[in-house]
Amino acid sequence: MELGIRDVRKEFNQYPALHGVSLDIRPGELIALLGPSGSGKTTLLRLIAGLDFPTSGQILFGDEDASNKTVQERNVGFVFQHYALFRHMNVADNIGFGLKVRPGASRPAKAEIRRRASELLDLVQLSGLEKRYPAQLSGGQRQRVALARALAIEPKILLLDEPFGALDAQVRRELRRWLREIHDTTGHTTVFVTHDQEEALELADRVVVMSQGRIEQVGTADEVYDQPNSPFVYGFIGESSSLPVRVANGELWLADRAIGLGAQDVPDGDAILYFRPQEIELLDGCGGCIAGTVAASRRVAGSRRVELKIGGQREQVEIELPVGHPAAQQSRVAFRPRRYKVFPAKAT
Amino acid sequence: MSKGVFKKSVSPVTEPPAVRYLLIGLSILVLAVFLVLPLVTVFVQALQMGLWQALATFSDPDAISAILLTLLVAAIAVPCNLVFGIAAAWAIAKYRFPGRSFLITLIDLPFSVSPVVAGLVYILLLGPFTPVGAWFLQDFGVRIIFAVPGIVLATIFVTFPFIARELIPLMQDQGTGDEEAALSLGASGWQTFWHVTLPNVKWALLYGVLLCNARAMGEFGAVAVISGKLRGETVTMPLQIELYYQEFRALAQVSAFSLAAVLAGLALVTLVLKSWLEWRYADQLAAGNRGH
């Protein structure tokens, strides 16, 4: 099912949580809503589900306007952050609930409900646990039951709110791979909310980066990582260093020196240079480079992180060097980013 | 349909306003009929012949002695149960030993025992016809049953869970970390108790004392059975209310309700203080353990 979000605005007690958000999701896509807390990602998910209603704007399920439909009518599968399993029902009853509460004519027979429940338990790899109660399951198992329960109603769209938020790192990684597999098998249009960029980049077909109630960028993992379109996205996804610079005649200047980087589309004036610490080249002489004194150097996994103080000690950037690179021992290092982006200063 | 108009924009986890108002109205009606009306009746009946007639009750020597006896009984029973409550909470909350939950059940027991049975057990044990009762009467000249000591005992029985059951869950939640810290800093056992434990539980303690006192002053069944109802001697306020009430004279009715109004006033003060404690110090009272 195709999902369209048209200029959706949401206010809670006059305080805007979403400012006119628009987004198109293609059938069968796996979408991540990524952003820090308070960015409006969960609010957007709840509006899609019909758990909250937009202040203005439209939500389209296919060609149909779903804005006026209740949550019961929308037929979405929703997996809650804390699973929200019915604790007085066993696993089979939890999964069968959505079928059992259907109105008379469309309700499957009991045996059929039971068959569907055990089929779904197979899918989520929990066969044999039908009679367990939620209290008798581990966190990861509860998450799987919650997903099976959401899938049982054959939802048009599957929505997951921080699906792995409450699990420990090891289980998270396993379930991530497993969710991708389930998605590929069932082919549901899926939207999940996360604040974990690694999770979003690894899992999603497209990532929607959100901040302060707005969509900053929509794109594949490669697009949002390699071509961030705003300072926020640059800073939020992956590691980044930034340095205040000045643009004059399409060239970047640091204090009174040109640093050998061009900036064609940026108007003259103050700006900020963003680059990834690992995407730099070291230079020997400095005819157009960034030079700084080494303030600290520390080993991070397979590389060495060097903090440089630049220009009158006021600014500080980080660059990454191979372990054992002689430059880390020097007191001065000169470098130039291989890949970078410049944003006008007022945009930050 | 115009964009941005939402007919069904009701949260899925609440009910339509009409249902809400209906349920709220129904609850208030039920409470008004079953709780508020009886309370109002007490004061209206007390004042049916005017304020002077109501106040005249308190010049009756019987009423005065009933009030004094009630105060005396509460003044003995509440401190006894205070000491017990603290000791029991300390033993149960600060140590782990087998049978703790059984001990808690035992402490809760008086809540499910009929007050009449509570009075009866002491008569059977300490009545003048029993060996113990006869021994006290002959060797010390002390009557227990149909006298003040029996009233005190029965009151202690029916009120002794109140303070303990407030303190135990709270002190269990608080654990032993604070005490261990104090002891490791060189405090003695008593210093630890006075300066660390007691301040941690003071509001829960007050809460328990409040409820204990309300019940101690208002206890009827257990005391009725054990007191012998000698006017001016073994009659507490609730018993005096009954005696007045049974006289069937209009004036005595006023006296019954005037005395009842005093106890109803006490109940109101108790409720106000209790609600204030719950509101102000909710975090320092045992959670989810209100009432009784």
Next chain:
Amino acid sequence: MTRIRFREPSIIPGFRLTFGFTILYLFLIVIVPIVGLYMKTFELDWPSFWRILTGSRFQAALKLSFGASLLAALFNVVIGLLIAWVIVRYRFFARRLVDAIIDLPFALPTAVAGIALTALYVPQGWIGRLFSPYGITIAYTPLGIWIALVFIGLPFVVRTVQPVLEDFNAEVEEAAATLGASRLTTIVRVILPALLPAILTGFSLAFARAVGEYGSVIFIAGNIPRQTEILPLLIVFRLEERDYAAASAIAAIMLTVSFLILLLVNLIQSWSNRRFGNV
């Protein structure tokens, strides 16, 4: 060989003192008197015990006490759920006041409640007046007893259900809604089952309290033998006749029922904790 210890070692002082005092106090105030009651009952031989059990006055009081208590506790479940729901879920101007007034039956002395209820429900009383034209008498009938028992049992269900409802996770209700359940279905099939252990506990406590209640009932009951005479009152009559054995037999039966109810409450709680835990 290791010495077997009664308790786990702790550096906190005062165990002997507090534990010893607690046990002594419980022993003197509770255990000895209750054991004494059962011993007194055992002084009866079987035929006399049987005669008490099968006596028409006892049987009538038994039926009345348990029947009225059952009906009152059931009614308390209904209005207790209603009031707990309203207090927890809705915001209205008198909410705090309503929350505070619930405990009135705990705070108001039973004798005061008794004479106040009687004054209200006698045929000339504020409420009795509304019913007497239809030939319905409330005071001095089993209906009056039921009213008094509803009054004293009212807070129990509210106070056991309220905290459970407060902790109830809104996500669970939303989950039911996303699965297609209507609001009513959600309440009946998701919320009520989750409240069931608390409801049962509240019901048991209200029932136990009602069976033993004396002060608030005797004024409104009328106390006519075999008609409006409750069990605790029968004990009082036997006492006044100095028939201590009969009094203690009735008391022992009531006490045993109380123990069973208390046991039931504990079983409900440990069962529900074991099975449903805290998810």
